Amino acid sequence: MKEVVQEALADADEAFIHGSVARMELGEDKYGPLKFLEIDTVEEAMNEALDLANYARFIYIKLYLLQRATNRLAAKDPRTDTQGFISFKEMFQS
DSSP states (O other), rough: OHHHHHHHHHHHHHHHHHHHHHHHHHHHHHHHHTGGGSSSSHHHHHHHHHHHHHHHHHHHHHHHHHHHHHHHHHOOTTTBBBBBBBBBBHHOOO
C-alpha cells in the first residue's frame, strides 16, 4: 500500500509541475516572456489574493456539500467511517 500511495503522491507532484509549466508557457505566449517585469507585482498579488479568497469560498461550499452527501452515504456502505469516508487502505486494496 505504501508504494501505491507514494506513486499517487508522485503523480500529483508531476501534475502540479506540468500544470505550472503549462501556465507559464501560456502566459509567455499571451503576454510575452518578459511581461512580468512591466506589471505592478503588489497590485497583481492583491488581485490574486482576492481571486484565491473567492476560490476558497467556492471550495468551502463544495466541501460542505460533499460532507452532507458523504454523511448520507455513510450508513449505506459498511466500509465508511463515521465521517462517511473510505480509508486509504480500503481505497487502494484491489
